[in-house]
Amino acid sequence: xxxxxxxxxHEVTEMGxxxxxxxxxxxxxxYLFWYRQTMxxxxxxxxxxxxxxxxxxxxxxxxxxSAKMPNASFSTLKxxxxxxxxxxxxxxxxxxxxxxNQPQHFxxxxxxxxx
Amino acid sequence: GNSVTQMEGPVTLSEEAFLTINCxxxxxxxxxxxxxxxxxxxxxxxxxxxxxxxxxGSNKGFEATYRKETTSFHLxxxxxxxxxxxxxxxxxxxxxxTNKLIxxxxxxxxxQP
Numbered sequence: 001x002x003x004x005x006x007x008x009x010h011e012v013t014e015m016g017x018x019x020x021x022x023x024x025x026x027x028x029x030x031y032l033f034w035y036r037q038t039m040x041x042x043x044x045x046x047x048x049x050x051x052x053x054x055x056x057x058x059x060x061x062x063x064x065x066s067a068k069m070p071n072a073s074f075s076t077l078k079x080x081x082x083x084x085x086x087x088x089x090x091x092x093x094x095x096x097x098x099x100x101n102q103p104q105h106f107x108x109x110x111x112x113x114x115x
Numbered sequence: 116g117n118s119v120t121q122m123e124g125p126v127t128l129s130e131e132a133f134l135t136i137n138c139x140x141x142x143x144x145x146x147x148x149x150x151x152x153x154x155x156x157x158x159x160x161x162x163x164x165x166x167x168x169x170x171x172g173s174n175k176g177f178e179a180t181y182r183k184e185t186t187s188f189h190l191x192x193x194x195x196x197x198x199x200x201x202x203x204x205x206x207x208x209x210x211x212x213t214n215k216l217i218x219x220x221x222x223x224x225x226x227q228p
Binding site: 033093104108 | 220
C-alpha cells in the first residue's frame with residue numbers, strides 16, 4: 001500500500017515568495033492533518049480535515065497560512081508571503097474515521113527553508 | 116484539558132542496555148495511548164498503542180502498559196540496538212473526540228555501539 005505522499009521533499013525559496021506544499025493521503029482515510037515541526041516548538045498541529053472539510057484550524061499561525069482539500073486524495077498548505085520564521089519541516093498525516101484508537105500515518109515531510 | 120508529558124532527552128545508552136522513557140498524561144474521558152518513533156529524515160511511524168487500562172502494546176521488542184492508576188504509559192525495551200536511535204513521541208487521543216492526537220515533546224534516544 002502506498003503511504004502518505006508529500007511533495008516536494010525539500011523547498012528553498014526567498015522571503016516573500018509563495019510556497020505550496022502538497023499531500024496525497026492514504027486511500028480510504030477520512031482524516032487529514034497538517035503539522036509543523038521545529039526544534040524550538042516541537043510538533044505542532046496546524047489544521048485538520050474530516051471528509052475534506054476543515055474541522056479545526058486553530059493551530060494555523062496567521063493569515064499568511066491557508067490549507068485546502070478539494071477532494072479526498074489531495075490537500076495543499078500554502079504560505080503567502082513566506083518569512084524566514086516559517087522554515088520548518090511540514091508533515092501531512094491521515095487516518096481512518098473509525099474512532100479515536102486509529103493511528104495516524106505520516107508522510108516523510110517537506111523540509112522548507114525560507115532565506 | 117488533555118496533555119502528555121515526556122521525560123526530557125537526550126537519552127544516551129550503550130548497545131544492549133535497558134531502556135525506559137517515561138510518559139504521563141492528563142485526559143478528560145478515556146484516552147487511547149500511542150508511542151510513535153521518528154527516524155532521522157523521516158516522518159513519524161506508529162510504534163505501538165493501547166486502547167484501555169491494563170492493555171500492553173508491543174512491537175519490535177518495545178513494550179508499554181496503559182496504567183490508569185498512575186496515568187502513565189512508559190516505553191521500555193530490554194536490549195537496545197544502535198538502529199533504535201530515533202526520537203520517540205508519546206501521544207493520546209480521547210474517545211468521543213475526533214481523531215486528533217495530543218503529542219508529547221519527544222525524547223531523543225542515542226544508542227552507542
